[in-house]
Amino acid sequence: MNHSIIDYKELRALISVGTSIIQETNLETICQRVAEAVVKYSKFQRSVVSILEPDGTLRRVGFGGLTDEQITKLKQMKRSTMEEKKNIFSDKFRVGQSYYIPHDQVSLEGLKSEKEYSPNHEWHPDDFLFIPLYSIGGEIVGMVSIDDPVDGRRPTEEGLLPLEMLANQTAASIENSRNTKKLQEMLVKLREQQKVVMELSTPVIRIWERILVLPLIGTVDSSRAMQIMENILIRISETESAVVIIDITGVPIIDTLVASHLIKTVAAVKLLGADTIITGINPEVAQTLVHLGVDLKEITTKANLSKGIEAALDITGLTVTSKDS
Amino acid sequence: MNSDYRIEEQDKIEILEEKDVVVCRQACRNWAKRMNFNLIDQTRITTAVSELARNIQEYAGQGEVQIxxxxxxxxxxxxxxxxxxxxxxxxxxxxxxxxxxxHRGMGMGLPGAKRLMDEFALESEAGKGTTVTTCKWLPL
Known part of the structure; x- marks a missing residue:
């Protein structure tokens, strides 16, 4: 029988559509092209491609063989949910990977009793035919609903095969598009967080009258070094400070770039009439700096932050004494 | 000079923008850690990588680092x-x-990096590019 044999022309056309949508990242475009391809290359004259949204509803996205008026109407109709469709995805309606529900088995209350049908029977305008879209993980991501076969016959397993292949590629494309979108969103978030971290990690703290502390943490690149210098200079003039302590315990690497930024910062601070004390150079960094040939002779350095604070108090003419004495 | 080196393992990192310099030196530090270099040598290697990878980014715009x-x-x-x-x-x-x-550096990058590593070979041709080969040996 003719209709139970795979139509190779149809198969080839649908495969080429399937291959072309896999690179498409726009969900709407994917669904629209699939719906149009179904109508153009298969014997079905109408199709709707729906996507399962995170809230469990099926959003109708692609339309083939329908008038603008019908499309508007369909879009305005209440979305059906997967929950409502559960009865449909029953083994007794299964044809291959698809589900065919003859009109006399459907009622508003649900589904009527089982009835054998022959594939030679005629298609009824109220019959339903769905191809679920399965993700690689086996989850339903949407479905293609097709209607109105040109030969007026009920579907067969072989006859549906080309459309099911397209459905599988559609599902993969939808998944692909969603993953790409998710990745892009994550990337944007990551960039924002990087910015936040950068801003957060350069606080200039006033620990006493005329004494500021800047604990430097993490990587210092050109843009951050610039920001740090700006911060320090603004805070010095705001607070009329005399000393800035820059603690670099949390900076993993001091290369010539970081060193030159430090030297420039110290010079700029000096122009404002204040002194800089650098603290927290660990032994490895000290050795490496000497090997690199970086000369910090002009800069006051102290072993750690508390020694730095002592020196700063000294510069500002303050001393710390015990309560008892 | 390549012939007498036996390569046990290798990887490469592309330098395309400034943050790749950080990625690259972090990777090199991890390799050094894994090979049980002591902390001082780890810091030397990482600092040298920072200088040389930054040179790529600053002067050539992009390039690659083979580890x-x-x-x-x-x-x-x-x-x-x-x-x-x-x-x-x-x-x-x-x-x-x-x-x-x-450029805007301190002028210590290349000689500094040379002192931080055990081997340092610079090949360069105007208009064609630069290759710097460095090596740090584990103490015997």
Whole structure:
């Protein structure tokens, strides 16, 4: 029988559509092209491609063989949910990977009793035919609903095969598009967080009258070094400070770039009439700096932050004494 | 000189923007850690990588860094090769001298990096690019 044999022309056309949508990242475009391809290359004259949204509803996205008026109407109709469709995805309606529900088995209350049908029977305008879209993980991501076969016959397993292949590629494309979108969103978030971290990690703290502390943490690149210098200079003039302590315990690497930024910062601070004390150079960094040939002779350095604070108090003419004495 | 090195393991990192310099030196530090270099050597290697990878980014715009664990004469070492196809260095002798800079650096990058590593070879041709091959050996 003719209709139970795979139509190779149809198969080839649908495969080429399937291959072309896999690179498409726009969900709407994917669904629209699939719906149009179904109508153009298969014997079905109408199709709707729906996507399962995170809230469990099926959003109708692609339309083939329908008038603008019908499309508007369909879009305005209440979305059906997967929950409502559960009865449909029953083994007794299964044809291959698809589900065919003859009109006399459907009622508003649900589904009527089982009835054998022959594939030679005629298609009824109220019959339903769905191809679920399965993700690689086996989850339903949407479905293609097709209607109105040109030969007026009920579907067969072989006859549906080309459309099911397209459905599988559609599902993969939808998944692909969603993953790409998710990745892009994550990337944007990551960039924002990087910015936040950068801003957060350069606080200039006033620990006493005329004494500021800047604990430097993490990587210092050109843009951050610039920001740090700006911060320090603004805070010095705001607070009329005399000393800035820059603690670099949390900076993993001091290369010539970081060193030159430090030297420039110290010079700029000096122009404002204040002194800089650098603290927290660990032994490895000290050795490496000497090997690199970086000369910090002009800069006051102290072993750690508390020694730095002592020196700063000294510069500002303050001393710390015990309560008892 | 390549022939007598036996490469045990290798990887490469592309330098396309400033943050790749950080990614690259972090990776090199991890390799050094894994090879049980002591903390001082880890810091030396990381700092040298920071200088040389930054040179790629600053002068050539982009390039790549190859990281290899090598063995030669019964010694194991971390060999790091910096390759770019940028403008190249016209006067290598000048570039290797202390305090000379064509840019905004301190002029210590190349000679400094050389002192931090055990081996350092610079090949460059004006208009074709630069390759810096460095190696740090584990103490016997």
């Amino acid at each position: 290899q664990i090598v063995e030669k004469d019964m010694r194991r070492g971390l060999r790091i090769i910096f390759i770019d196809h940028g403008p190249g260095i016209k006067n290598i002798k000048l570039a290797m001298s202390e305090g000379w800079t064509s």
